[in-house]
Amino acid sequence: MNHDDPWGTTIFDGRSARRGYALNKMCYSFNEAANRARFLQDEDAYCKDYDLNDLQRAAVRNRDVLAMIDAGGNIYYLAKLAGIFGLGVQDVGAQQTGMTVEAFRAKLLAAAG
């Protein structure tokens, strides 16, 4: 989050875009199936090719979405990384809110009011 963003929210602006460029560029490459396979084969080498900084590398290693966002990741690109592990937006939402996927789904259903 940048200091003036709404609670629990990062507005992906120029600050984030600059901070996260390498990470987002790597994730953009995952549109190609061959690149997804290369990442799975040798994650370290793949991250090195894209010059991830230490924060970004640690966030990816730990599969920690909030840390990726703090390191400048944009959710649309991060979704392509999550896709490699078969994770969808509800899995990612559950992780970020510290809930089980079932509890996160129940929260969404409760929005019907």
Place this chain on the structure above:
Amino acid sequence: MARIVGGIGTSHIPAIGLAMARNQCAEPYWKPFFEAYAPVRGWLEEVRPTVAVVIYNDHGLNFFLDKMPTFAVGAAPEYQNADEGWGLPTLAPFSGDAEFSWHLIESLAAADFDLTTCQEMRVDHGFVVPLQLLWPGPGGCPVRTIPIHVNTVQHPLPSPARCLRFGEALGRAIESWSRDERVVVLGTGGLSHQLDGQRAGFINKPFDLFCLEKIVNEPDVLARLTIRELVEHAGTQGPELIQWLMMRGTLGPGVRQMQRNYHVPISNTGSGLLLLEKAA
């Protein structure tokens, strides 16, 4: 002359495309969502549009952050869908109409809107899911298409007021085209949803209903909101409402509401559906 037969507002989230690919449309979770599209499909069969102008945001298929246009207009004879990385099946290419595209580009530039023009453009779920929803048959999409991308990925985004004005200019551009086309304009995305951050899963039903109400006869009320207010009230993906405002702008001041539906949730999203015709 070309004529705008109507405007449609619809969600474009990938989960809709996945549900269709997996034949889940009749399951209890999805049934009320898909059922609401039946009257809209009936309307399309009746008015038989020849061209769909599809206003959407690319989510990292065609555009990366190296170059991010605020408004980009497709000007290709055909648009390819492609792998986005998380399992949505790739659809057959969509037909374009490059001559009509260039007319729109000329006309919008003359109205002082600065555009990126794309003679090649890969179209992602934001574009293909609405077309699939509206024309789900095995024959695929029967109309020629013109994609218009709006940046809702990297702030600063164009303001709601700017987008409504863009839509008004787009409407004049469409209706000054010399060929006899029946044009439907799709405003896609929204309504409230937030995929990222500790506030992930945020949905705001009262605000979504407010937007669905106001966009029909008082779009200026929504155009006065800031992007920041849209993020606060509708989540990080909520600014996609600007694509609905662009669609609404093409229809002129008076409209007839033919269909309106709200269903929550589909996946992480509050889903709106709106069908408007221009008032006679």
